[in-house]
Amino acid sequence: MMGITAEINESVDFITSKSDLVPKIGLILGSGLGVMGDELSEKIAIPYDEIPYFKSSTVKGHNGRLLIGKLEGTPVMIMDGRFHYYEGYDMATVTYPVRVMAKLGIEKLIVTNSAGGCNPTFTPGNLMLITDHINFMGTNPLIGPNLEDFGTRFPDMSEAYDREFLDKVQTEAKKAHIDLKQGVYMGFSGPTYETPAEVRFAQIAGASAVGMSTVPEVIVAKHSGLKVLGISCITNLAAGLQFNLNHEEVVETTERVKEIFKKLVRLSVKTLTKVD
Template identity: 40%
Template sequence: MNLAMLAQGTQAVRTAFPTAKPVVGLILGSGWRATATAFEMQGRLDYCAIPGLGRPTVAGHDGALLWGTCSGLETFVFLGRRHWYEGAGWESVAFPIYLLKTFGASLVVLTNAAGGIRADLTPGTLMVIDDHINAMGAHLLVGPHDACWGARFPDLTQVYDADLRRRMDRAAECLGHPLAHGVYLATSGPTYETPAEIRAFRAWGADAVGMSTVPEALLAHAAGLRVGALSFIANRAAGLGNRPLVHEEITAAAYSAAPVMSRLLQELWKELAK
């Protein structure tokens, strides 16, 4: 991984936001962009102005770093994420975590849109990620080790912070909108899964499937940040529904739930501020 490029991108952010001291990072996945309204913004920087990051190529990912606050917590909000399948290398995926660590943030909340495998994970459900399965066929920590990412062989017994998961549940209880919990499986994409793969993933213990989140979670945990993650179940996984999977329909489903997701993040930030 090109750390010099990541450092160059970090300097660009420091120049744009010279007084920023984020405590929390939030990466908004497919369909989550409207939730940024929960934050009082102090600045915006397009990804294309940040070396090592670049503009996302996927619909539903705007490509901007927002600097704002919610419940008094200074936050870097990543409006859209880069995916490994876009072909820009691991640097673009790793940059948000590198930036948060360099700026001294202590935790990151990751979001995504996912396909439901478990029977009760129907479209519209919000799921707290308790654990994950990495089926991407690649790992962003492969290569020469750098101490900024923590130990050479990170322990993954508890990637997703238990206290953050409890706070997510309490935030949802305030809204009368209980959250599901489950295991998220990540593939490399960009193809959706086959029905046979979904049957295999279910046998492995996966409850939901997507193409992101796991790399950032691994890196953040290894680097010493507390990690929380939420999936919006936008569709039933391949072979479990009655229609083909279309990205635009999946993001549209997430957009329709934006009011609930925004209120959930507002309540979660109140919990984080306690």
């Protein structure tokens, strides 16, 4: 059976055969946030099911394609839709595209998600820079044999989200009159929304937002030596703070805030391009 390193190399070879651009920054787009794909110049789109060892995204709001192009003049690679643990994929599959990005030479990753706000001062439509995360998914993507080509057996997670990235984007966003929150993201396995008791637990633990993604990708990104900027779109208030949670509201909120979201991502790419 082919090992995962050989599989990654085959995926990389296929992707590089489709574009001459060398991406500098990778982006992972969450539910309903695929609008960034329309912003690229010199764009090519590769459906996930054409890329060796990629899987299909089965969730509404995830387009399931890899985009390569330029944003703010910088070559980027965008995951227009991600894989989730709750879809039945194992953690190696969920995080496989991050490994591919690292092998392609990407060193900076912007990861976005739609999240439930458990900070009572938040309102749907707020954008939050992720300062840290809590892994409450019940597993870890690094369990198993260590991929020595990527990183150490015991990676340091003291700064999972790059402090310099966060500070510089916050500063530039303020200049651009973009109101940004900051907070800790807590990752649950899903697919159920959290119970009110779980949300109260998250609040006690120090979380400002909860969701069902991002944490595995960031762990693997850090293991692979990537620097990460995280952005949550608060699409609803979490259980106990509002009633009738549903995915339709997630998609509706991201549609409502898409222009400010696009502005923030453009600003983030421009800012990170200048950071060593």
